[in-house]
Amino acid sequence: MHLGRVIGRLVASHRYEGLSGVPLQLVQPLDSEGEDSGGALVACTVISSGPGDTVHYVDGREAAMACPETFVPVDATILGVVEEATNNGRVVAGMQRRDR
Amino acid sequence: MFLADVVGNVVSPVQCDFLNARPLLLVKPVTPRDSSAGRARIAVDTVGAGEGDRVLVIDEGNSGRQILAAGDIPVKTLIVGVVDHIELNGEHTYNHGENHHQGAKQ
Numbered sequence: 456m457h458l459g460r461v462i463g464r465l466v467a468s469h470r471y472e473g474l475s476g477v478p479l480q481l482v483q484p485l486d487s488e489g490e491d492s493g494g495a496l497v498a499c500t501v502i503s504s505g506p507g508d509t510v511h512y513v514d515g516r517e518a519a520m521a522c523p524e525t526f527v528p529v530d531a532t533i534l535g536v537v538e539e540a541t542n543n544g545r546v547v548a549g550m551q552r553r554d555r
Numbered sequence: 556m557f558l559a560d561v562v563g564n565v566v567s568p569v570q571c572d573f574l575n576a577r578p579l580l581l582v583k584p585v586t587p588r589d590s591s592a593g594r595a596r597i598a599v600d601t602v603g604a605g606e607g608d609r610v611l612v613i614d615e616g617n618s619g620r621q622i623l624a625a626g627d628i629p630v631k632t633l634i635v636g637v638v639d640h641i642e643l644n645g646e647h648t649y650n651h652g653e654n655h656h657q658g659a660k661q
Binding site for chain 2: 456457458479484486487492493501502503504509511513516517518519521525531534535536537538539540541542543544545547549
């Protein structure tokens with residue numbers, strides 16, 4: 456599972472039928488310092504996340520297993536909102552770090 | 556499986572039910588010679604590891620689900636062991652006790 460930040464929403468009204476009603480959001484992966492790392496990706500979400508939230512997401516086959524329909528073409532799913540992530544005692548991501 | 560250092564905690568009160576309030580730790584992959592080996596990940600702790608420990612991590616779904624004895628849950632990154640020491644080509648590159656001692660001095 457990875458640390459990320461929701462940077463936007465994505466609407467695709469015409470899509471694979473097993474994915475209807477599943478929100479899609481743009482996620483920027485973060486490194487252990489809470490800084491952007493690599494390119495953004497599109498992920499499903501199964502919680503009430505939204506832009507600005509720090510989240511954790513799962514990739515690979517397990518991403519589809521988190522969706523309401525488990526045999527769907529999905530490779531990243533947001534599983535939770537991160538309130539706080541620490542690195543050697545410092546808060547590097549989450550609600551406590553709203554400096555962006 | 557890969558080696559990683561536990562660098563911190565991840566607090567996530569809003570999350571999927573299947574995670575069941577299991578402890579989540581931020582782990583940073585490392586090589587046996589202490590250099591970084593990729594982006595940090597979030598892992599479910601199954602052994603009681605803590606910050607500063609070097610751990611063994613699996614990042615594969617089937618193994619993860621077997622360890623948790625859970626059904627089809629979307630968890631794949633788990634901490635499955637705490638490393639005591641590493642010997643590479645006859646040279647000791649990591650020792651759990653020493654590492655903690657150094658950490659205390661800082």
